[in-house]
Amino acid sequence: MSGLLAGAGRPVAARPAAAITLSNVSKTYAGGVRALDDVSLTVAHGTFLAVMGPSGSGKSTLMHCAAGLDSPTSGSIRIGDREIGGLNETRRTELRREHIGFVFQSYNLVPALSVADNITLPLRLAGRAPDRDWLRTLVERVGLADRLSHRPAELSGGQQQRAAIVRALVAKPAVVFADEPTGALDLRSAHEVLGLLRELVDELRQTVVMVTHDPAAAAQAHRALVMADGRVVDTLDRPTARELADRLVSLGKV
DSSP states (O other): OOOOOTTTTOOOOOOOSEEEEEEEEEEEETTTEEEEEEEEEEEETTOEEEEEOSTTSSHHHHHHHHTTSSOOSEEEEEETTEEOTTOOHHHHHHHHHHHEEEEETTOOOOTTSOHHHHHHHHHHHTTOOOOHHHHHHHHHHTTOTTOTTSOGGGSOHHHHHHHHHHHHHTTOOSEEEEESTTTTSOHHHHHHHHHHHHHHHHHHOOEEEEEESOHHHHTTSSEEEEEETTEEEEEEESOOHHHHHHHHHHTTOO
């Protein structure tokens, strides 16, 4: 795969010091279940962060709160300079639409729509026109230029996930959250998707936060957090799959 055009179509503007800042964030559900326990975290712009841990560790709740899909019970969450923890659902929806991109395990493409319409659907729902040059750059980069008129069922799993990545990026979000993005893919497609995510960070300075249970996937990130029982129990820079797997084993969770 060839490299992206560095900065192609990207706006140039002063940015806050961090892409995401969590300060003493806790989340308690009905019945007293504490899914997050006093988590503090800073994610710099243009970095690829993996959040991993076993089921029930709090990694998905962390993503949901950081992305504005859920509200914390206490603590502060900022996307750039925007405090989101206390926003109502309408304002959180607006923030997600304007500043956050999502990539899900199951792609979440609309079967009845073409690839082109799936990619631009969030913008159209927001009443915005896509930046055609930026859209063309993304589509060509992921190898879907000749698949735009196809429907999702006519694409491989890897192609569907690449379409989902373009959809997440087309609005030029501050942060892309990827929730187990390779969980439904074969090994080759998973490797290609992870490589693409890493290139988006390294070449376009996109910020990506990926939730995964897979040490091999997390090893593609610049930094990995290991969670257990709602807390961050370890942080590894430039992690290897072996280091991450050993850390999970040491927790007695695998």
